Amino acid sequence: MLQRIGVLTSGGDSPGMNACIRAVVRKAVYHGLEVMGIKRGFNGFIEGDMVPLHLGSVADIIHRGGTILHTARSVQFLNPEGRARANENVKRFGIQGLVVIGGDGSFRGASIFNREYGLPVVGVPGTIDNDIPGTDQTIGFDTAVNTAVEAINKIRDTATSHERTFVIEVMGRNFGFIALAAGLAGGAETILIPERPFSYDEICERLMRGYRRGKLHSIIVVAEGAAGGLEVARKIKERTGFDTKVTILGHLQRGGTPTAADRILASCLGAKAVELLMAGETRKMVGIKAGKVVALDIEDALSQTRSIDLDMYSLAGILSI
Structure with missing residues (x-):
């Protein structure tokens, strides 16, 4: 039975990550789960740099930019040795599921870790670049x-x-x-x-x-x-x-302070990630499609091509004559 999950932010920061952390923690606590905040992305996962997150831990952060968990790009996690150390901390801290807030590189790392060690993982797209396939918009864009x-x-x-x-x-x-x-x-x-x-x-x-x-x-x-x-x-x-x-x-x-749109998106996606872990899902990514929160396989999503709206590009050219 799911009792404790972890949450981390990885890669480049984006406005709304804190709102997503808040949603993950409060949704989990509402359902009786414990949450461990993993600091500095996968580096903290490897080093065991984790702290319990409670309702008060995420108070007054919905409006703050950046990420209270800090973030980093982990070279060590690319290596089997680094992932093995991370798995030792999974056992040490009793983590039974993981929410990864970040971009495509973070999702790939989480997917590999799931295949190697079986830890259920759910990715939440957080990047200003809006370049993650499978979702109309990413947190921070x-x-x-x-x-x-x-x-x-x-x-x-x-x-x-x-x-x-x-x-x-x-x-x-x-x-x-x-x-x-x-x-x-x-x-x-x-x-x-x-x-x-x-x-x-x-x-x-x-x-x-x-x-x-x-x-x-x-x-x-x-x-x-x-x-x-x-x-x-x-x-x-x-x-x-x-x-x-x-x-x-x-x-x-x-x-900077995330817009209302980013706060709402982050809150919805973070809550959905917890729901998926509670339902026994794994290697999923949450996103937004036509205004609806959706879930899809991480690898299926990342195999797709993210394309820009060239009709909008043409319109911009017309309106600027």
């Missing part, structure tokens, strides 16, 4: 987009005042989800994403077209996986002579 949009709004004021072109580089690893959403919501004139090839000649012609009709400033949003913001700005200035400035938002997008 909405907050990251809103952070980027707020930056675009402020930079546009300066771009207008000084009649400049601004290149804003956003995160997203190898995907353009943040760039597309923030660019569309922020009214960017051009959006560069890795999923869509682009031409500097076309970008510059677009800028020149705007200039000829009296437009004296422009915002270009570029996903880090498509090109570097500094390189984009340099090539634009070489071709057009426009005064072009660069803002790289970087890790600014990973912090």
Whole structure:
């Protein structure tokens, strides 16, 4: 009978992870389960760095960014020796199920551990990149987009005042989800994403077209996986002579108070993860599809391809003429 579960956050942090931890703990306690908080991801799993989490442990954290359990990327867990040490701590602490809040690498590690040692695991997608297949949205994405949009709004004021072109580089690893959403919501004139090839000649012609009709400033949003913001700005200035400035938002997008949408998503997914463990499920991932919480096999989910909405990309181009 399930009595004690563990929860950890792994990989890059994202706003809403604390809300998810809170949901896991309170849902578990509500059903009479004990929860062990595993610190610093799989590193803490290996080192036995765990603490009991009670109702009071997760009070007043739903609004906080980051993760109270801290996070890390564990090289040791990639090795059989590291996973063997983790299994020793599973026995030592009496853990009978594990909730892993993180990205695809974290899920793969959890899946391997389940196959080797049989510990039931459930993954909750927490990453600002929104790049996990099997779910429409990941925890932290909405907050990251809103952070980027707020930056675009402020930079546009300066771009207008000084009649400049601004290149804003956003995160997203190898995907353009943040760039597309923030660019569309922020009214960017051009959006560069890795999923869509682009031409500097076309970008510059677009800028020149705007200039000829009296437009004296422009915002270009570029996903880090498509090109570097500094390189984009340099090539634009070489071709057009426009005064072009660069803002790289970087890790600014990973912090801050999570939006209401991310808090709700995190709460729903965290609670569902506990339900799955209680039902005897394992090697599952929870997600959101068409507004409904769903569960699917981790490996099936990760074998799928996450694709961007190119119709939205085309719409952004139309609206920025």
